[in-house]
Amino acid sequence: MALDPPTMLTITIALAAAAALYLAVEWRTVRESSLLYWATGFAIISVGSTLALLRSNGFLLIGIWFANGLLITAHFCFLLGVARFTETRLSRAWYLVFITWLVMLLLPEGPLWSKVMLLVQSLLVALPTLRASFLLRPHGMSLSVGAVQLRFVLLGHGLFYLAKMIPPLVPGTLIDLAALRGEIIQVSLVEGAMAIMLIALSMTGTERYRREQQIARLAARDPLTALYNRRALEVRAPRLINEVSAARPGALLLIDIDNFKLVNDLYGHTAGDRLLVGLSEMIRAMLPASALAARLGGDEFVILLGNASPARVHELGSSLREQFLLLTSQSFATPAAVTLSIGANLFDRPPASLAALIEQGDIALYESKRGGRNRIQLDDQTLAAPSAQQG
Structure with missing residues (x-):
């Protein structure tokens, strides 16, 4: 089976849906809000990837603008989940990400349309992803293996999207969002599928470690006074x-x-x-x-x-x-x-x-x-x- 764009999108849909379902099941068990945000992010990726398949049929508004907007939303959900996990309050300025993408509706179609869209979308995905990675820094305490993995996977994913901003700036580079053509688009689809698996596994390991730590703390404490038993x-x-x-x-x-x-x-x-x-x-x-x-x-x-x-x-x-x-x-x-x-x-x-x-x-x-x-x-x-x- 050739790894053409429709095939890669189909794989992404399946992986994201499986990750969303698994994290949702974990959330129903432990009720950690970070898991709910992360599950929502993967569900949004699954929906967005499904809509992205419509672009080859001429539905550019849905297949490109709306689908890519959902990808940005999904990574914002990842940031919200990490913020809840690290008990960090996010600035309201982060919501400018969505306003920026809405402004893209006003962008007239032309020879540079695909490049500008890819440039802006890459930036709007990279920023929350890198911020999430930064929030997972140790803060003077050792992190669990899962949290360390999540930190570096998000860092690599964010840096990849920053790197995606370079090809649109190079004259003569082929980038056609409507037909999903261009090497950077092909590489992005493969990286996206791999990132989904790594991020989902790291998120699960991160919360499982926290849950085990909480259980250990509860087992060591008197339930009424919270002193040691x-x-x-x-x-x-x-x-x-x-x-x-x-x-x-x-x-x-x-x-x-x-x-x-x-x-x-x-x-x-x-x-x-x-x-x-x-x-x-x-x-x-x-x-x-x-x-x-x-x-x-x-x-x-x-x-x-x-x-x-x-x-x-x-x-x-x-x-x-x-x-x-x-x-x-x-x-x-x-x-x-x-x-x-x-x-x-x-x-x-x-x-x-x-x-x-x-x-x-x-x-x-x-x-x-x-x-x-x-x-x-x-x-x-x-x-x-x-x-x-x-x-």
């Missing part, structure tokens, strides 16, 4: 624990809400959830760099610190207790104060396990509650420890 803490804690030394002790703070049941009984579980979220926000705001915080379950939270000291532990615990008491006293009137009890232990040698460390913190927490609640009990287990401290 216990399983995620167990994965991340060893790195911090193994770095402790006599010069840089570590500390674990086990936090429990006193009289939390009163809030649930008097104000409902929704109010109790709000209180848990409020405490998690306080912890997150006060959390030092490189420290870890997690919700172990119920109203129990844990903070794991590196490079700690008794003064630092008391300062953090006291700030949490004071802010939390202020919140509960203003929001909930209860027979007994809703406060925080904190059990903490300071250590300069890695414990046997995180579970053993939490168990030691639980002992200190019990002492804190037995001593009257709304207090911090610090068990200093470092070699230079004087004795247990409370506050």
